[in-house]
Amino acid sequence: MGADAPHRDRDGLRPRLAGARRPQGRGPARHRGRCRREPVLDSRGRQDRNHQRLRRCLVRGLHPRPRRRRLDGHGCAGTDHGQRPGGTARRPRLDGYDERRLRTAPGPRGLAAPRRPDLCRSRSSDGREVHSLLPARLVDRGVLPSRNRAQGILSHPQSLGRDQSAAEPPAVTGRYRRYAADWVVPIAAAPAHAGAVLLDPAGRIVAVGPSETVPAPPGTLHRSFSAAAILPGLINVHTHLELTGLEGQLPDEEFPEWVRHLVALKRARSPAAVRTAARKGIEDCWRMGVTTLADTGDSGAVIEALAGLEASGIAYHEVFGPDPRMLEESFAAWAARLEELGQFAGGRVRLGASPHAPFTVSGPLYRRAAAHARSVGVPLAVHIAESPAETELLATGSGEFARRWVERGIEPVAARVTPIRWLEQHGVLGPDVLCIHCVQASDEDLGRLAAHGSAVAHCPRSNRRHGHGDAPLQAILDRRLRVGVGTDSVASVAPLDLLAEVRIARQLGRLSAWEAVDLVTRGAARAIGLEDEVGSLAPGRWGDLAIFTIGPQVDQRQLAEALAALGSGDLLCTVLSGREVWMAPGAADRPEGDYHFPPGS
Ligand SMILES: [Zn+2]
Incomplete structure (x- = not known):
C-alpha cells in the first residue's frame, strides 16, 4: 500500500513467485500445520474411518506439499512449473524479470495434462478441441469472449475426489498475457500510473507495476485499456x-x-x-468483477x-x-x-x-x-x-x-x-x-x-x-x-x-x-484466509483482474475516490486465473489479438 493509501493494516507487499504456484489446491495459511493427527472416534468409541478418509482428501487439498527448492531472493519457492514431482528440470527465474526466460512454454505433448474423464469436449470452428462445458456455451452467451481460454482451462485439470497428492501437475501450454491501463492498483503497493500486469500461462501474476518495468515475453497477448484502472478481482465474502x-x-x-x-x-x-x-x-459474479x-x-x-x-x-x-x-x-x-x-x-x-x-x-x-x-x-x-x-x-x-x-x-x-x-x-x-x-x-x-x-x-x-x-x-x-x-x-x-x-x-x-x-x-x-492467493496484485498471486473504466485524466489525488465510486456498469473485463471470463460489449472484437479499448486509443 502506498503512502497515499491509508489502509488500516499496513502489512507490506509479500511477493511470491509464479513458481510458488501449486497445481493442486492450497488452503488458507491459517490451516497450515494445524491439523491434528489423533483419530476421531465414532459414537461407539471406534475409530471413524470415514472421517479419516475425508480428512486425507481435504487436507491434501488444503495444505501445501513441502517446497523443494528456493528459487529467489524473496524466500519463496514452489513446485516445479509444469514438471512432474521429483523431476529435475529447473523452473525459470522470474524475480529479476529475466526476459530471456519469460518465454512461452513449448507445451510438448509428453507433458500434456491428464484429461478429466468427467468433462466433455468438442471441436471449435477452427478445429481446436474445446471444453464443452465452458467456452462454447459461455462464448455463445457473450460471457467468455476469449476463444483461446480453452487452452488455459485444459491446462488446469483438477483432481476431483481422487488422491490429490498423486495427481500430476498441469502442463503449461498457454500464452503470457499482459494487461495495461492508465492505472494499475495493486492494493498492497502504490498505484502505478500507466501500469501493466503480466500473467503467466498458468494464470499467475509474474510482474506488476509501471509499464516500462513489466516485460512482454515473445508471443504475449496484449490488452490495453484507456481511461481505465486494473484492480485485483473483487472478492464477495x-x-x-x-x-x-x-x-x-x-x-x-x-x-x-x-x-x-x-x-x-x-x-x-x-x-x-x-x-x-x-x-x-x-457467472453473474464474474459480470460484477467478482472472481x-x-x-x-x-x-x-x-x-x-x-x-x-x-x-x-x-x-x-x-x-x-x-x-x-x-x-x-x-x-x-x-x-x-x-x-x-x-x-x-x-x-x-x-x-x-x-x-x-x-x-x-x-x-x-x-x-x-x-x-x-x-x-x-x-x-x-x-x-x-x-x-x-x-x-x-x-x-x-x-x-x-x-x-x-x-x-x-x-x-x-x-x-x-x-x-x-x-x-x-x-x-x-x-x-x-x-x-x-x-x-x-x-x-x-x-x-x-x-x-x-x-x-x-x-x-x-x-x-x-x-x-x-x-x-x-x-x-x-x-x-x-x-x-x-x-x-x-x-x-x-x-x-x-x-x-x-x-x-x-x-x-x-x-x-x-x-x-x-x-x-x-x-x-x-x-x-477468508486467502490473502496469499488473491485480493492484491503481486508476483505469485493469482491473475485475477477487474478492469474498470474510470474516465480520462484521473490523477493520483483523484484515484481513490474514483475507485470507491465505481459501479458495476463501469466494468470492462474480468480475468480469472488469466482467463477472460467476462468482457464488456464492444470490448471483445478481437479476442485473439492485441487489443486496445476503446479501439484506436
Ligand atoms: Zn446469508
Whole structure:
C-alpha cells in the first residue's frame, strides 16, 4: 500500500513467485500445520474411518506439499512449473524479470495434462478441441469472449475426489498475457500510473507495476485499456448462489416468516434447477468483477459448479438441526455429505463447513460440527447475530423463532447470552471462522471475536432489507477484526452488486476511499484466509483482474475516490486465473489479438 493509501493494516507487499504456484489446491495459511493427527472416534468409541478418509482428501487439498527448492531472493519457492514431482528440470527465474526466460512454454505433448474423464469436449470452428462445458456455451452467451481460454482451462485439470497428492501437475501450454491501463492498483503497493500486469500461462501474476518495468515475453497477448484502472478481482465474502433466480419472489416481511417462505421456495426446486442456478450465480459474479466468492448453502451445487467452471471460492456446506435429540442423525447426514463434496475440492475450489444459525442449529450440534470441521481441516462460516429475533431466542427463549420451535416440539433454551457468546460457549469461535452479519453485536461481543481472531462478513444491504439494522462496522474495524463485504443472496438483495455494498459500507463505517476498496480486495481476502492467493496484485498471486473504466485524466489525488465510486456498469473485463471470463460489449472484437479499448486509443 502506498503512502497515499491509508489502509488500516499496513502489512507490506509479500511477493511470491509464479513458481510458488501449486497445481493442486492450497488452503488458507491459517490451516497450515494445524491439523491434528489423533483419530476421531465414532459414537461407539471406534475409530471413524470415514472421517479419516475425508480428512486425507481435504487436507491434501488444503495444505501445501513441502517446497523443494528456493528459487529467489524473496524466500519463496514452489513446485516445479509444469514438471512432474521429483523431476529435475529447473523452473525459470522470474524475480529479476529475466526476459530471456519469460518465454512461452513449448507445451510438448509428453507433458500434456491428464484429461478429466468427467468433462466433455468438442471441436471449435477452427478445429481446436474445446471444453464443452465452458467456452462454447459461455462464448455463445457473450460471457467468455476469449476463444483461446480453452487452452488455459485444459491446462488446469483438477483432481476431483481422487488422491490429490498423486495427481500430476498441469502442463503449461498457454500464452503470457499482459494487461495495461492508465492505472494499475495493486492494493498492497502504490498505484502505478500507466501500469501493466503480466500473467503467466498458468494464470499467475509474474510482474506488476509501471509499464516500462513489466516485460512482454515473445508471443504475449496484449490488452490495453484507456481511461481505465486494473484492480485485483473483487472478492464477495458472502453469497448463497444456489438461490440464484429467486430474486423478487419473497415479500418484505418479518425475518422469521421470510426464512420460512425461503425454505419453501428452496424445497420446490429440483436438484437440476439448483445446479443450473449455482452456475449462473457464479457467472453473474464474474459480470460484477467478482472472481472469488465465499458461499454458504446446503445443496452442494455451488462447489460442484465452482469445480465445473474452474472458478475460485469457498463453498461452506450448511448443517441444520435445532433439536438436540436429533443430534446424531443431523450430524451424521451432514458429515457424510461433506465427505461426498470433498470430491469437488481442489485447485481454487475449497470446501468449508457452516452450522447455519442459532435458530436452526442446537448448541451440541454447533460444538460437534465445529470440531469435525477442524478435524478435517476445513474453515467455518456461521450466520450470527443477524436479527433481533435470533437475539431474543437465545436471551430469553422467547419470540418468533422460539414459537416455531415449540410448534415442532423443540424446547427453546433461555441461554441468557448473546449469539456471539453462544458460539464461544460451544467452542465455535476461532481464527478459522467467518461470522456473517454481526449486526446484534455488542462491544463485548466484538472483543470476543477479536480474542478468538474470527473474521466478519459484512452485508450492509441485506441487513437493511430485513430491518435488522446496521452492523457496527466502525467498531469492527477499530477492533482490527478481519472484515470483508458480502452481498448475501438474491433473495435478500438483487442483483449481487458488490460495489453497491461498498458504497453503503463506506458511509456506514465513515471510511476513506481506500478503506472502502480494501473491503472487497485485500481485506476480504484476509477475512477468508486467502490473502496469499488473491485480493492484491503481486508476483505469485493469482491473475485475477477487474478492469474498470474510470474516465480520462484521473490523477493520483483523484484515484481513490474514483475507485470507491465505481459501479458495476463501469466494468470492462474480468480475468480469472488469466482467463477472460467476462468482457464488456464492444470490448471483445478481437479476442485473439492485441487489443486496445476503446479501439484506436
Ligand atoms: Zn446469508
